[in-house]
Amino acid sequence: MAKDKGSPALNSTAVVTLNVFDNQPFAPRFNESSVSISVLENTGVDYLIYTATVLESSGKLIDYTI
Numbered sequence: 001m002a003k004d005k006g007s008p009a010l011n012s013t014a015v016v017t018l019n020v021f022d023n024q025p026f027a028p029r030f031n032e033s034s035v036s037i038s039v040l041e042n043t044g045v046d047y048l049i050y051t052a053t054v055l056e057s058s059g060k061l062i063d064y065t066i
Contacts, residue, residue, distance in 0.1 A: 004041055018066070026058035037066075 003011035020028060030052065037050050050066045 016066075018064075020064070024056075026056040026060070028054040028056050028062055030054050 003009055020030075031054075032052075035050065035052070039047075039049055043049075048065060052064045054062050054064065056062060
């Protein structure tokens with residue numbers, strides 16, 4: 001949920017679904033099926049919010065960033 005510091009305070013939530021499709025024979029394996037992240041309302045446009053490192057079945061590490 002997003003909540004500002006106004007009076008009265010306003011709030012909102014957003015659900016972001018990220019679908020990862022891989023056409024390679026080595027499917028990535030994520031450690032978590034879902035993640036909850038908080039972002040401050042004044043966060044800049046190019047701000048790194050989250051990074052997930054996954055392991056392909058081939059043993060290769062892949063980074064996904066939001």
